[in-house]
Amino acid sequence: MDWELIRSVSECGPVDYIVCAHKALDQAEVAVNLRPAVGKETTIVVIQNGVGNEEPFRNEFPDNSILTCVTWVGAVQTSPGVVKHTKSEDMQIGLFPNPSLDGSLEQKRLDTFADLLRNGKTRFQILENxxxxxxxxxxxxxxxxxxxxxxxxxxxxxxxxxxxxxxxxxxxxxxxxxxxxxxxxxxxxxxxxxxxxxxxxxxxxxxxxxxxxxxxxxxxxxxxxxxxxxxxxxxxxxxxxxxxxxxxxxxxxxxxxxxx
Ligand SMILES: NC(=O)C1=CN([C@@H]2O[C@H](COP(=O)(O)OP(=O)(O)OC[C@H]3O[C@@H](n4cnc5c(N)ncnc54)[C@H](OP(=O)(O)O)[C@@H]3O)[C@@H](O)[C@H]2O)C=CC1
Ligand SMILES: CC(C)(CO)C(=O)C(=O)O
Missing domain, CATH: 1.10.1040.10 (N-(1-d-carboxylethyl)-l-norvaline Dehydrogenase; domain 2)
Structure with missing residues (x-):
């Protein structure tokens, strides 16, 4: 697999997917920091606990798709680079619909991301609401x-x-x-x-x-x-x-x- 490590979003041009699995602490600030990586085709994927998490991303990027996900994976980073994964594992994903975008385009973006998860053997379900x-x-x-x-x-x-x-x-x-x-x-x-x-x-x-x-x-x-x-x-x-x-x-x- 080809990959490239970057240390700052400013080192990266627009990408297809941005997976936000950070702690939801200052969402509006994170959205602003993501600007260099967001282009017309970029989909933002929110994998976080909480409600209302998508709003700052929608406000900052009103023309982009957002996938919103709930994870039941339990994990703790016990020391740098070492993650202890507890027993539970499941995830639900779906669209945070953007009324200004074509529904079939949004669905395609969801399906493509779901294929990536399937290839990685992630346990998940796609849900409507x-x-x-x-x-x-x-x-x-x-x-x-x-x-x-x-x-x-x-x-x-x-x-x-x-x-x-x-x-x-x-x-x-x-x-x-x-x-x-x-x-x-x-x-x-x-x-x-x-x-x-x-x-x-x-x-x-x-x-x-x-x-x-x-x-x-x-x-x-x-x-x-x-x-x-x-x-x-x-x-x-x-x-x-x-x-x-x-x-x-x-x-x-x-x-x-x-x-x-
Ligand atoms: N841990 C769990 O068991 C579960 C967590 N969740 C949810 O998943 C989300 C992530 O949690 P968890 O994995 O525990 O979080 P962690 O704090 O363990 O990991 C978050 C990662 O994101 C990085 N990060 C944090 N803020 C930023 C930022 N602004 N920009 C770039 N990178 C950032 C952190 O980097 P650094 O280490 O350098 O700070 C860290 O590597 C949360 O919403 C949490 O509630 C949901 C279910 C279970
Ligand atoms: C892992 C799990 C499901 C435990 O309640 C969780 O969501 C959390 O710790 O935030």
Missing amino acids: MQIQRWEKVVWNVAWNSLTAITMVDTQTWLHSSEDATPFTRQLMQEVIKIARGCGVPLQNELIDQLMDKINAMPGIGSSMQTDCKNGRPMEIDVILGYPARKARDLGIPAPFLQTLYVILRAVDGRLRAAL
């Missing part, structure tokens, strides 16, 4: 990422920490489901049971947010909690558990950023 997946995953991340980062315990230790932990978690998930619905994304209440069954079938796990917190790195609190919290406020949907976690995590994140 990826916002359902993105919000379902954020229901998961709001719960497990925040709670494991704030408590510094794993999911099972959290759930067994008191008789209030499970009802607390379910209430939190319920709030995010209501916000998703307010945003026109049809999540079902059954999702709570599905996600609780899923976590209870797993050994206690941490989260990427807990890893960031442990390593003194900024956390993805805006795309995971901030965007839903703002939507709740705008739509007049009560979300006291979410708002509380968000305000606490902003303080923790502020401490981490101040120490950088």
Whole structure:
């Protein structure tokens, strides 16, 4: 395979695909930095946790296609260049449709990227409405990422920490489901049971947010909690558990950023 290592986007001309699998911390700034690599034909692929992640890319590149993906791959970089891959592996991908582009062109860009994943033997499914997946995953991340980062315990230790932990978690998930619905994304209440069954079938796990917190790195609190919290406020949907976690995590994140 031919490849070329570049150390800065400015060393590269327009490319077919840009895969954004970085932490979603300053999306608008990343989009501006990508300018030299984006041409008319470039498709941006977002593989990140969170909701609203695509908007800064669409604002910066209104004439380009965006593929949006949810990944369930668990991975931690234990030392430079060494990635520990935990058991889970799955991904959903689809279009973040651009109404100003021809649908068949967007579909072709999605199909070509899917072929690349297939060639690499990645486990994935193509879905029609990826916002359902993105919000379902954020229901998961709001719960497990925040709670494991704030408590510094794993999911099972959290759930067994008191008789209030499970009802607390379910209430939190319920709030995010209501916000998703307010945003026109049809999540079902059954999702709570599905996600609780899923976590209870797993050994206690941490989260990427807990890893960031442990390593003194900024956390993805805006795309995971901030965007839903703002939507709740705008739509007049009560979300006291979410708002509380968000305000606490902003303080923790502020401490981490101040120490950088
Ligand atoms: N880790 C996990 O288990 C899971 C992660 N996710 C999501 O996947 C996304 C990526 O997470 P993860 O792989 O853990 O992240 P990491 O922080 O481990 O890796 C991100 C990589 O992107 C690089 N990077 C970060 N910011 C920039 C930037 N502005 N420009 C160029 N490169 C950058 C980092 O470089 P450097 O190391 O030099 O800082 C690093 O190599 C996140 O949205 C996360 O929530 C989803 C499911 C599971
Ligand atoms: C790996 C997984 C699914 C665990 O919750 C995740 O999304 C994260 O850690 O951010």
